[in-house]
Amino acid sequence: MDFIAADYWLIALMSILVVASLAMYFIKNLIHAVIVFGAYSLVMVVIWLLMNTPDLAITEAAAGICTTVMMMVVIFRTKRREE
Amino acid sequence: MRILLEKLIVNYPYFFAVILFVIGVLTVLTRSNLFKKLLGINIMESAVFILFIAAGNIRGGTDPILDTSKPEAVYINPLPSALMLTGIVVSVSVTAFALSLIIRLYREYGTADARQIAQMRNSALKAADQAGRDNYRHPDRSNGKRGDKNDRSNQI
């Protein structure tokens, strides 16, 4: 049990990931779900940084934004709520 | 027991990765909305990425960038991050392709819900069967209206 500070941060951030993914499961409004997805990938970026892979962090930041933007575009062109 | 618990706590990233993977699979398989399925796929893949990166990570290590001022630094394994870069590329392309399919399906059926699409298709098939082979006419598509979504889906 030789935890360092990064480990506590990682546990907290991964808990946020779990909460966010559960939120994506339950939220009915699709726009809100996609916003949560954007937050999810942002948290992911910080996790990659704490796990010492800055390479992945930059790529995840760019890819997460790109994915979120494309999802937003599609949602604005289709139905916004899940029945 | 205590040792087992300690092992579990020390290897927490794997733990979270498994939880996220299960939530992702659950979202893919149980939500009928196509967007939710897509979000589930993304959650699932990020869980796999966490699994890989945690395998290459060293507690207290440094980034795998050569730094001559710190000769005694412990570098982490750079290979998993390079591999997961490919994984991110794949997941982005899967997302883009799925989104284009969703738009196409919405245009055809007027909904983005897998269950409703299946219902429409089945009812249209049944209607086509009842109408009989001889006098059934396919509804004209060239009138430009998006109106009757059921009729557009009747062909196999």
Added chain:
Amino acid sequence: MRDFILKRVAALILPFVCVYGFYVIFHGHISPGGSFAGGIIVGLSFIAFSTIYGIEKGRAKLSEDVLTWTESFGTLWYGIMGMVGIFKGVPFLANKLAGIDLGLPGELFSSGLISYIGLGVGIRVASTMITIFFTLMEDEE
């Protein structure tokens, strides 16, 4: 008139975003990031341009033909760079074996063919992202 501020700010910021994308592409082998991330950043600058100024203006900047050509030849560039090894009589994608100087760690123009390959991949990724965005935005194919 409502989005006046948005348009002005975008006009100030977006060129720098684009240049930063190329920075990330070119420094892919000596710093975090790489051609994929850089390519997405370049693509995002154009995507932001077309969302703010309207899809027609974005289309006017980059027509479909240009996108097809950059997409194809960005990847073909990768193939050509890979063939350099074959022309020298060593395996595909060979770098050090082909007698190319790998240079010094930390220098921008070192690492042989890798930086040149990265340029092609980055251009390809950028144009693919823009194409996908336009395809999603437009009504009928």
Added chain:
Amino acid sequence: MGNGVTKMTEAIKFNLPVFVVIAPLFIAIVLPVFARRIRLAEGMVIFVGVLGLAGALFLAHIVLDRNSGTWIYQMGGWPAPWGIELTVGNLAASFLLVVMGVSLPVSLFAVGNLTHEVGGKQRTARFYTLFLLLVGALAGMALTNDIFNTYVLVEVATLSCCGLVSSRRHPRAAEAAFTYLMLATLGSALVLCGIGFIYTITGHLNMGFASQALNEIWQTKRHVVWMAMSLVFVGFAVKSALFPLHVWLPDAHSSAPSPASAILSGLAIKGYMICLLKFFYSVFGPGLIKEFAMDRLLVLAGMIAIIAGSVMAIPQDDLKRRLAFSTVGQAGYIFLGFGLMNKDGLAGALFYLASHAVIKSTLFLSAGAMISATKKRKISELAGVGRRMPVTMAAFTAASLGLIGIPLFSGFIGKWYLITGSIEAGSFLPTVVIIAGSVLCATYLFPVIRVAWFESAPKEPQKAAAQETGDAAVQRETAEVQEGPVQHGQLKDPGILQKLALVLLTVAIIVLGTVPGPLLELAKRAAAELLVLR
């Protein structure tokens, strides 16, 4: 001058393994540029197909000549634990031959026949791009010796398969493609997890090194090895449609355009099977398979798939759907052969894989020709087609006889070796199941032949003809096919290139059935190589 030419041929010969993989990939990338000149693009596709077949034949010749050992090609000149290796062994050579040999006739069939199913030059060019990407990825799967590289190629193949399915302008195709995409991504995520476990415990991505390391440490890490094995198995089983996980296949394969269904059913799922074979036999090794009882699982799953797939195929009235369910059943034979764990069984499975690839693409291509000529998809409505389209129907009949396993056709030899393998393995049940599968296969294929050859065409009302087909909407949009009912006078064999493709495939079926020599030799050697205990 002469010196330069010899130097160039030397260079091409030395780099042939990588050329076979990258030529389709790079030509595929360039094709969208030539969308306006679609004839040129089609010519390039066929040119690449011919070159690929020549390359595959040459590699097979080298491997057959060499008699032992494998030719290892190092990408970028980096040696094994660091670089990516391509190995040209017996297994790789035989599967490469199958890939190139099937994809060339399929592309011949697709040329000029595609526009009414896909619509528009742009979309046709995109179809060829995806097609060549799939061919390149399959060739890569045959050759690569790197675990992660396999994953990347599997993903390329999956995405291009989904693209091929969705390329038909039809809502049903988009729906099938979406389901396929979701399940295939699920499968590849599982495979990626398995790869992660293998990498974590061995620290290698090269198959040979990973196998060595696994055989040294597996006793201390039993759970991890077991977990990795099951993840890889389930992941590839989803992708290659093993019975309970086949749900995506009938929709996807029956709603794709005909050339796409031919290559999807014939080659794509075989590529995933070859990947599974490589993971099981060259990474884990036969010892570990026996230890974790995966061989029994494979045999059991294969038997269930044979019976269930064939039984499900019988009630289908849609021709392409029946063929798609038949693929589920036939995949069972190959999985059964993978699990028999002896030389005959494995060689039989590899040969059956090749013969099924040829046969199923013939069936789908001739079915596609019939459907596009008659504009009907139901089997009961195909009455009298045989006399009007003799070449197509003859190809269909030969392929059906081959699939059932009549002697002199290629399916027979594969089944023969599978039966001798299962008898050698000491279990009686697989033999019974294989023969029962043949009977069921006859049950679902003979009605088609009977209806097409021996029933006379009904006098049908004029207006019914073009209405019910899936292509009605497409007709209206592309305006290339004339509207209105199809006259029975127009019902004839497809164009010369399509006929050539069908004839080539039929000849391949009969040649494989009468002189199986070289391919069987490759399969036997590959089986012997895979079964060596390390």
